[in-house]
Amino acid sequence: NAGVTQTPKFQVLKTGQSMTLQCAQDMNHEYMSWYRQDPGMGLRLIHYSVGAGITDQGEVPNGYNVSRSTTEDFPLRLLSAAPSQTSVYFCASSYSRGREAQETQYFGPGTRLLVL
Amino acid sequence: DAKTTQPPSMDCAEGRAANLPCNHSTISGNEYVYWYRQIHSQGPQYIIHGLKNNETNEMASLIITEDRKSSTLILPHATLRDTAVYYCIVRVVGGANNLFFGTGTRLTVIP
Numbered sequence: 409n410a411g412v413t414q415t416p417k418f419q420v421l422k423t424g425q426s427m428t429l430q431c432a433q434d435m436n437h438e439y440m441s442w443y444r445q446d447p448g449m450g451l452r453l454i455h456y457s458v459g460a461g462i463t464d465q466g467e468v469p470n471g472y473n474v475s476r477s478t479t480e481d482f483p484l485r486l487l488s489a490a491p492s493q494t495s496v497y498f499c500a501s502s503y504s505r506g507r508e509a510q511e512t513q514y515f516g517p518g519t520r521l522l523v524l
Numbered sequence: 525d526a527k528t529t530q531p532p533s534m535d536c537a538e539g540r541a542a543n544l545p546c547n548h549s550t551i552s553g554n555e556y557v558y559w560y561r562q563i564h565s566q567g568p569q570y571i572i573h574g575l576k577n578n579e580t581n582e583m584a585s586l587i588i589t590e591d592r593k594s595s596t597l598i599l600p601h602a603t604l605r606d607t608a609v610y611y612c613i614v615r616v617v618g619g620a621n622n623l624f625f626g627t628g629t630r631l632t633v634i635p
Contacts (some may be wrong), residue, residue, distance in 0.1 A: 441622070443625075448627070449627060450611065453622075454622070456622060496565065498567050500567075500568075500623075512573065515567030515569070518567055
């Protein structure tokens with residue numbers, strides 16, 4: 409298994425540009441999520457999904473959109489990039505068995521985004 | 525989810541045990557204690573988790589106090605590759621699998 413993959417690894421955008429960060433997993437995990445990590449800080453949850461067709465907001469959702477059309481993919485869209493969105497973005501996935509949702513999360517390698 | 529408190533940094537000599545403390549005094553009865561680590565800006569890596577009993581796996585041991593208000597992650601024989609930021613997270617069972625990361629403890633293993 410490839411696990412959780414993210415593309416691109418690096419990206420430079422100009423303010424106002426749009427882009428999509430890709431995330432895919434081949435472990436048939438129901439749960440997927442996006443985090444951002446700013447320098448010297450822990451990870452903050454942006455959006456998450458408990459299954460295809462179901463998404464919800466995390467701690468810092470403003471400026472980001474997500475959709476989940478398949479179990480494998482969970483893209484993160486920046487509609488109009490701002491310098492405040494300069495960060496490292498991590499995607500994660502895990503099993504989710506209803507109320508017994510205690511499984512560990514598997515993280516991708518991250519996408520480093522610079523918005524000028 | 526309950527908040528956690530960790531020291532910002534610790535050093536440990538190579539080959540010695542690294543003991544990383546975590547305070548979670550407001551933990552609820554249905555919250556697990558999780559430990560993740562992040563090596564040099566890579567994606568976080570799961571280490572271990574527990575509810576109230578001590579746990580051990582191939583990577584580490586987790587000691588949870590009887591009142592569950594604190595815990596200690598033990599790396600029995602630290603190596604240079606264990607240098608990382610270690611995150612202690614408490615999370616409720618059920619619902620979404622959200623993890624709330626703090627700033628963690630930066631462990632430096634010294635040769």
